[in-house]
Amino acid sequence: MATPGPELVPLLDQDGVRLTVDGAIATVTLTHPAKRNAQSPAMWRTLAQAGRRLPGSVRVVVLRGEGQSFSAGLDRQMFTPEGIEGEPSFIDLARSSDADLDAAIAGFQEAFTWWRRNDIVSIAAVQGHAIGAGFQLALACDLRVVADDVQFAMRETSLGLVPDLTGTHPLVGLVGYARALEICATGRFVLAEEAVACGLASLAVPRDELDGAVKDLAAALLSAPRDAVIETKALLRGAADRTYDEQRAAERQAQARRLRDLAGMGE
Secondary structure (H helix, E strand, O other), rough: OOOOOOOOOEEEEOOEEEEEOOEEEEEEEEEEHHHOOOOOOOHHHHHHHHHOOOOOOOOOOEEEEOOOOOEEEEOOOOOOOOOOOOOHHHHHHHHOOOHHHHHHHHHHHHHOOOHOOOOOEEEEEEEOOEHHHHHHHHHHHOOEEEEEEOOEOOOHHHHOOOOOOHHHHHHHHOOOOOHHHEEEEEHHEEEEEHHOOOOOOOOOEEEHHHHHHHHHHHHHHHOOHHHHHHHHHHHHHHOOOOOOHHHHHHHHHHHHHHHHHHHOOOO
């Protein structure tokens, strides 16, 4: 989406994250373009807070990054002995107990978990670099529209780490186990054409058309009744964990609810 105009007062604007709401569409913008929107624990806490701040009227959430890159991944200061001021460094985390380390990572993951809530549809508008944590943040969304200069990469394994910000589940679901393993283990770039071909992205467009393409997609999503979209999203999200017959039953139950609601007979 285009950068919000002055008439949209941010509901949140701190730690490199800005949240604005325009009717049924919320926009979450990463606002550290000078650092290619590198991520930090403070940014993750604010991203989690953005999810809690969404008004009930919001149906579509657009995630975007200012500047040339969507997000180039973790702030490299986290890898230094001194870390980021006021935050634990990776060395500090490594020295903590198993329980404390698990709790810390779980807290980081909260920034990445709310984007797939059934009551919203989230769209990542991705340009330039989306590396490591940036790739995983894009994967946290339901849909991805990319510019033709996009460069996805999962670099954690190359650094001796593993992707731990919720990205592995959607990655395997989108591209399959073998390609997901190859992408993660090699750390190579996935460019726009491949991203569309393998299902990582719904659409690739020239860089200057990205905002317009996301705006059109958001409008199309809003054209369907909200309750029908919520029920459909819940059905699709749960399909992988159900057998064929269980999914058939879930479809029947969801359709019964919709028919009763449309007939004014909802409970």
